[in-house]
Amino acid sequence: MLATTVLLVAAIVCPVACAVDTPLYERQPFDLVIVRDEGKSTPLEVLPLKDRTPGAARSGDLYARLLDAPGEEIAIPGPSVERVELYEEQLLSKAKEFAAKSDFNSAYPYFAKLERDYPDYPGLTEAFTKAIYDEARALFAAKEYDHALALLGSLKERSSRTPGLENAVDTIGDAILKARWEAEDYLGVRRTVDAIEGQFAGMRLSLGERWLGRMSEGAALERAKAQRLAAAGKGREALRIVSGAVALDPTSQKTRQLLAELSSAGGTLWVGVWETAAPDATPDLDSPAAVRQSRLIGGRLATLESFQPSGGEYVSTAGVLDTDDARRQLSIRFADSAMAYRLARLLLEPAGAAREPLALLRERTAAVSVEGDNRLLVDLKSPHPQPMALAAAPLNASQRDIAPGEWRRVSLPAGSEAAARYERVSGAGAFGAVEEYVYSDIDEAFADLRARQIHALMGVPPWRVAEVEALPTIELAELRLPTLHCLLLHPSSSLRERREVRRAIRYGIASQETLNKIVLGEAQRNGFEVLSNAVPRGKSLGDPLRYAYNESIEPRPYEPRLAALLLAAARAADAEAAEAGLTIRAVPTSLTIAHPPTPVARAAVAAIRDQLAAVGLEIELREASEEELSSGGLGYDLRYAEITMGEPLTDVWRLYGPGGVSGGCSPAMRDALDKVVGATDVKAAVNALRDLHRVVYADLPLIPLWQTVEYAAYQSNLAGVAAEPIDLYQTIDDWRITDGGAR
Incomplete structure (x- = not known):
């Protein structure tokens, strides 16, 4: 009778093969009882037995509950039990x-x-x-x-x-x-x-x-090789070799001393960059390489030295910069009286386009005079919240000698691998020359940084920052001013006339996802924010630089369906206009996006290309130099720009004003800008800037993307680099090589 019961049960129980798709370790624990009847072995899956002793001898009937019918206990005759496999035994x-x-x-x-x-x-x-x-x-x-x-x-x-x-x-x-x-x-x-x-x-x-x-012996051999190379005039190669020696034997004082000697040999500083500026470039908002160069050779009437809660602090190489208590007069005491008269004549010229040198200072100037031959007095049309910020105006190459830098750009020596060389002509410091080396490959730049082929690397990609932080001989500086990323329109682009298409493009870009996954590489870092306007959002909630940003205006979200609908509606309107015989500039089916050769720009535009293709806009990418991009002669529809604002109060005019960097200025924008530049106190200026934000958001003269923080990596034996400089070369006079080299 019991044997019959066992056979009946075995016939209805699902064998092990039924669960073959589910790995054993994921299944509910069960033991296997193999019963034998009429020469056949049948496995029964039962709930775990009480006796968990592996290989235990069992006598008498075995009482168990079937896995698929746990409500009833069955008795399995002992003689019919061939063997028992515990669940853990099966797993092993x-x-x-x-x-x-x-x-x-x-x-x-x-x-x-x-x-x-x-x-x-x-x-x-x-x-x-x-x-x-x-x-x-x-x-x-x-x-x-x-x-x-x-x-x-x-x-x-x-x-x-x-x-x-x-x-x-x-x-x-x-x-x-x-x-x-x-x-x-x-x-x-x-x-x-x-x-x-x-x-x-x-x-x-x-x-x-x-x-x-072996490492100690190897370090001595590498040290001797480096000395031979240095004697042959191959300084950078010698430095690479001695860097390896330091890595092999970091406790060797001889090796560290040689490293310090070679690092400062000839007084030349080697800097890795993604591109250099043209020698005659004017430092503008969208020209980071030219702005970096201007710190050395000049190119601004005044430079921003720090940004405090009370506003920016400025100095000028032209002379002593000052303002009166009423904030209505700006003065510069020149060392050279001829320059005072020259600048006076320049300020009396018409203001011109917003991005032209001295444009805003000219626009706000009521009268100009020279006192005592060398003190230039600039009377403003009205009190200004920050008069010195007006002096932080770019100068073109022909005006550069008004506020010259302590360096000059010189021709490269024959056979040099550098892209640009600067030599000191005044001032004091440990370095008498700076050479910039252009990299197109991130890994190559990092390899040269580790090998001490360069003292510093400007523009560490955010997704590689953690890697640099882990290097024992490298330090990081975080630039004070965030970088604002946006898409600018070509001056003659049909997109200027089609606001609905500009909105479609903005809705078709997954800004938050691109920033998080592509730019940051999933890391969490302060200062990286999606933007609804191309003005600084600050690096923290307490950053005074965020005063111009209107936090009540949220960035446009990623809405690919809405983007596709807007494009479809625009194309339908084009078709209707064409049928009516109207001449129109039709919505393009493809666009060209030009971009600089920086790692962030390359990664970002590749993502944007794929995102816009998904909503019906084919994108061609075109990489170009800073000079080509800012010239206006390059063919493109949109260009990826990396903008730095030192003082939004004055810089918004250069960005959004008539003939400014953005290229377009509607009547509503001009009215809002006039209120900004005409504000007489900080409160009025802040309110005007936030009103301008609303107008810019509606008009969309450019397509704002996100804000990032710029990082510079440098050798830890390079002392004097500020932890948070305005720009890379701000404290270059203090830079010097020590015999250190590891944190």
């Missing part, structure tokens, strides 16, 4: 099976389940250890040394007494170190030795002692 069997086939990825989930729920199961530790060992051997054979060593690290955490572990670590560690030594990655050699000794502390390894001796 599966894990061993996969490991034996070298399918370690499939085996590890079973081991993990066992360690979590059945950590004391007999044979688990030995089987798991063997699997890890076997995979490490396989990886070593495949020359995946780093992965193999990582596995040995996990094995050590399980048990440092694992037989053969010390020899395995020595063998794999040797292979890693040999590969890095042959690749001349000496910093990698040093860091690997330190990492292995730290990770496998307490073990008797021979690797550390052997390689430390």
Whole structure:
């Protein structure tokens, strides 16, 4: 009778094969009872039995509850029970099976389940250890040394007494170190030795002692090679070699001294950049390379030195800059009286387009006079909240001698790999020359930075900042002014006449996602914000620089369906106009976006291209230099611009005013701008700026994207670099090489 019951039950129970699609470790725990009847073996899945002893001898009937019918207990005659496989026994069997086939990825989930729920199961530790060992051997054979060593690290955490572990670590560690030594990655050699000794502390390894001796000898050989190269006039190559020597033996005073000597040899500072400015470039909002250059050779009547809660602080190389208590008169006491008269004549000329040099200062000037031959007095039309900010006006190349810099740009020596060279003509400092080297590849720039081929790298991509922060011989400076990213329209683009198309483009760009995933690389950093207007949002809620931004106006969201609908409606309107015989500038089916050769611009425009293609706008990308982009002669519809504003109160005129950087100024915008530039106190200026924000948001003369923070990386033995400079070269007179080099 019982046998009949067993057969009936076996007939209706779903066999193990029914659950083949679900891995065993994900299923509800069950034991297998294999029953034999009439020469056939049938597995029964039952709820876990009370007796969990592996291989326990069982006598008498076995009482169990079927997994699929747990409500009723059944009795299985003892003679019909062929064997019992506990759930944990099945898991271990599966894990061993996969490991034996070298399918370690499939085996590890079973081991993990066992360690979590059945950590004391007999044979688990030995089987798991063997699997890890076997995979490490396989990886070593495949020359995946780093992965193999990582596995040995996990094995050590399980048990440092694992037989053969010390020899395995020595063998794999040797292979890693040999590969890095042959690749001349000496910093990698040093860091690997330190990492292995730290990770496998307490073990008797021979690797550390052997390689430390080799590194000391290698450092001496590299030091001698660097000295020979330096004597042959190959300073940068010598510096790369001695940098490797420092990495090999950072405690050597001789090596550090040689590093300091070579780093400042000839008094030349080597700087990595993504592009250089043209020699005659005018520093404007959308010309970051020209702005950087102007700190050296001049190009501004006054420069911003810091930004405080009370506003910007300015100095001028032209002379002593001052203002009266009524904030209605600006004065400059020139060292050269001829320059006072020259600037006076320039200020009496018509204001011209908003982006022209001195345009806003001319527009706000009521009268000009020269007192005592060298003191220029500029009477303003009305009190100004920040008169000195008016003096922070760009100068073109022909006007540069009014407020000259302490450096001049010179021709490059024959055979030089530099893109630009500047030499000091006045002032004092440890460096007498600056050479800028242009990089197009991020990894190459980073490699040269690590090898000390350059002292500093301007414009570290935000998604690589964490990597730089982890380098022991590199420091980071965070520029004070955020960068504003936007799309500017070509002066003759048909988009200027089609606001609905501009809105479609803005709705078709996933700004927040692009900023988070592409620009930041999923990192969280202050100062990175999506914008509804191209003015600074500040780097924090307490940043006084955010005074011009209207937080009540949210950035347009990513709405691809709305973007597609707006484009479709615009094209339908074009078709109707064409049928009526009207001459129109039709909505384009494709656009060209020009962009500078910076890492952020390259990554961003690639994402924008794909996003706009999804809403019906094909995009062609065109990379161009800063000079080509600002000239207006390059063919494009939109251009990706990276803008820096030092004082929004005055810079909005250069951006949005008639003939400004944005290129368009509607009557409503002109009215709002007039209120900004005519404001007589801070409160009125702030209110006017926030009203301007509303008009700009509605008119959309440019397409605002996001704000980022600029980073500069530099060698830690380069002292004097400010932690938060206005621009890279602000404190260059204080820069000097020390004999340090590691944090």
